[in-house]
Amino acid sequence: MSDWRRVKKLVTENWQGTRLRYAVVVLILVLGSALAVLDPILYGKMVDVIVDALRDQHPETIVNGVAVLLALWIGVFVINVTLNIVGRYIFWKANNILGLNFACSAVRDMLSWSRQRFSRLSTGRTVKVFDQAWEALFWVPGDIVEQVIPTVLTFTAVVIAGLILDWRLTIASLIMLPIAIWLGYYGWKKARPKQEQLDHRWAALSRHVGESIGNISVVQDYAQEDRRARTFASLMRQVVVRQLRMNVFWALFHGTGSTLTLLGRAAVFIVGVYLVANGSTTLGTLITFLGMLNYLLSPIQHVIGNSLPRMSMGVSHLRLYTDLADEINDLKERDDAVPLKKIVGDVELKGVHFTYGDQSRATLLGIDLTIPAGTSCALVGPSGAGKSTLVKLINRTIDPTRGCVHVDGKDHCLYTLTSLRRHIGVVTQDTYLFHDTILNNVKFVKPNATEREVVHACKMAQAHDYIRRLPNGYRSIVGERGVKLSGGERQRIALARIFLADPPILVLDESTSALDSETEHRIQQTLKEVMKGRTSILIAHRLSTVYLADQIAVMERGKIVDIGTHDELIKKGGLYDRLWSLQSDGYIS
Ligand SMILES: Nc1ncnc2c1ncn2[C@@H]1O[C@H](COP(=O)(O)OP(=O)(O)O)[C@@H](O)[C@H]1O
Ligand SMILES: [Mg+2]
Incomplete structure (x- = not known):
């Protein structure tokens, strides 16, 4: 699937509650663009009023003429600023909703992945990829709505207004456009693979850190801190070198974009001065054009210099995520499952x-x-x-x-x-605990269980006595993955869970x-009772x-x-x- 198809799929899957908002934002931006074009037209007119009045030797008409135009000009400015504030608010709201929808559905989906699939992944990397995708989903559609669409609209408005005012100056303004478009395309093509490589390095780095922390006991027990830190440093250097190359690339790109803008301005200036000199256009029109050029060129420059690098990064992040999310689930529920x-x-x-x-x-x-x-x-x-x-x-x-x-x-x-x-209740050699109290860890399998039921289950699992001796009893926090408990203590919590869940199989x-022979023997008696009449x-x-x-x-x-x-x-x-x-x-x- 192409990059854009992937982005489109992710956006359309998660855009409930955002479409109307984005549409309003685009509408506001259209209005904004139209008003923005009025701005240089108005002060171009002011210049013409002044120049005409001076030429006709009626300087007293200047004040009236300019006053009306100035009032209009300020009015347009105030409306534009207000629209901008409202538009930005709606824009951020829509962006946040999109991110929220994505995060919720992505996590729900992730929780249904088979364990086989998880066994091929590393937690550090998965979390990083998810995190980056979430951020990218913030930027990519956002940049399209906030930068690309307005730029295209402003551009259209400016070109139409320009053609009405003076077609020769309009052509002069557009002379650099093909080069700018080619530059954008070239930068995008060139940057994508570089960015993808960089993302893979980032993911490898996160995996390394995640594994170092997850396996901290073996790292420290075998005194491997130094080696782990050195490997990290070398991975990090690779990331930094690539990131720097990327930054230099975009900086050169940005520089070229600015040069094109300057050349575009120069072209209008040269053609404009020539036309004013031979009297075929007014000074006001030239000033209007120079002003409109700002509205034309700075968004294009912004898209090339800021949005394009950000979108290139975002699309790469989203690709990494969809590669992960679209992998076939080896364990699928049938559509007609009951x-x-x-x-x-x-x-x-x-x-x-x-x-x-x-x-x-x-x-x-x-x-x-x-x-x-x-x-x-x-x-x-x-x-x-x-x-x-x-x-x-x-x-x-x-x-x-x-x-x-x-x-x-x-x-x-x-x-x-x-x-x-x-x-079906399963207890394995490994016990998985949450960073929470013992009570909640046991209750995990039956959230509505009463404390009495939990205590009863713990008594059956020979866990009650040691739990009672803990400083906070059933409300003691077990630490991440249960690090504060011994292997045998953890295992008894797992047994308590299954006694509480009371499954038929x-x-x-x-x-x-992980239990000592004596405790094991006592639990055997309980298990014998529990297994009676139950498939075990x-x-x-x-x-x-x-x-x-x-x-x-x-x-x-x-x-x-x-x-x-x-x-x-x-x-x-x-x-x-x-x-x-x-x-x-x-x-x-
Ligand atoms: N997640 C896994 N991925 C690949 N191979 C596995 C996995 N789990 C177990 N195995 C392999 O399957 C074989 C049987 O493992 P297992 O069923 O755990 O044996 P037992 O419980 O009898 O000790 C082992 O040789 C092991 O290498
Ligand atoms: Mg086994």
């Missing part, structure tokens, strides 16, 4: 294959697994076997490359994503891996937590190699039996 209302809890995987986008080898190879409603199924196997990938298929974090997943006997793609996920992916899928390295499951699926290299109850698998004597013998000394009483 909400999943009441759920029984049958889960079935049928011939499921899955390959991560950037991998050549399949991670899951023909998985068939039936988990009847209300039963539990454990997945065991070496790390990298594909256990976490398998459970990600159930709540549609990813979609199978081949095969399908059924929930309550129907392909779960038929349900809307949010309604499906509302019925439970997925526990190493959800107790659990993954755990400690077999003591899985051996009571209704069925245990043993996974190896993307396949289920064995399935059965604990006793059956022990009797068979395969991988499960070996793992069990290794672990039973330590954990099983």
Whole structure:
């Protein structure tokens, strides 16, 4: 898609509430242009009144003649200033609405991107690109409405007025125009790729900073601050060098534009003096033309010197954003998807294959697994076997490359994503917390929960005692990503969340891996209660937590190699039996 088509699409998608305002702004600018042309005409007339009066030797007529024109002139000026103020207000209002509409819809869209898609992006870069696009959407349509359209209109008005007054002087005024148009076109073509490169550097820089901060513990623990800072400095230098080149380019460009303006003025002056000297035009007309030239040339100069560089930058920013936003979402809700209302809890995987986008080898190879409603199924196997990938298929974090997943006997793609996920609670090894209180972090999954419900859930998750001991109890702030809590404490908050959410289907992916054996043991008792009558899928390295499951699926290299109850698998004597013998000394009483 061409750059302008992209800009047009972004603007038209977000212009509700701005169109009328922009139209009023253009109308005001048209009026302004017409009045602006009156200005030099009026003082040109004043000069002619004076010159005529002196020539006819009736100096007493000067005062009356000039007074009327002066009053008109001031009137025009006052109206113009008022229009300008009102126009600017409406213009900024429309610009802000456009930015607001864009930001809201962009964030909403971003929140629906698949996690696969996010895994290809960096937060620092994404935030920067979004930020720049938002700003660009402020400038690009703004410059078009406020600079380009008025310039074209003023230009038209001035040319018409000029042709009425004196066609020869009009041609002299326009002599530099083709060169100016070519210059604008040349600058635009030349600057776009340079600007795009610069934007990519900026994005890389933001990514670097974002990653340094996000991974601050590993940076500091391995004493890599110096190296990170040096890499940053070198990235920054690249940005600065390119930015400077860009600035020099536009400065030269601006200079050339000013020179053209000067040459245009000179042409009018030379032709004008010649025409006045041989008596074929009046001095007033020449002065009018010189005045109109201001209205003609300074907007063109402004468009070339200011709007063009800004729009070039803005269009480049918008391109970077649309590249990001228009990427195919690998996880799409069907158009005819229906909400999943009441759920029984049958889960079935049928011939499921899955390959991560950037991998050549399949991670899951023909998985068939039936988990009847209300039963539990454990997945065991070496790390990298594909256990976490398998459970990600159930709540549609990813979609199978081949095969399908059924929930309550129907392909779960038929349900809307949010309604499906509302019925499936997932706790993983990693706990994601917001920079907020513990209370709000637990309540996140059920915003209307009462404090009593939260406390009850935390008690179940063995989190209540440590939370109570914190200086502010449930109102303690956990820090960004929960940095103020230990791994085990964070994990118990994740468990409290799922107990509060109380979903019909439970997925526990190493959800107790960060806990000490004693706490884990206590939580096992709770989990046993919670899992009763609920479809549960659990993954755990400690077999003591899985051996009571209704069925245990043993996974190896993307396949289920064995399935059965604990006793059956022990009797068979395969991988499960070996793992069990290794672990039973330590954990099983
Ligand atoms: N987001 C991802 N992108 C690409 N490959 C991945 C991703 N997540 C996991 N993998 C790959 O898939 C394989 C299985 O991973 P996983 O399902 O997490 O195993 P398990 O949970 O059994 O330890 C691993 O070899 C890993 O390299
Ligand atoms: Mg895993």
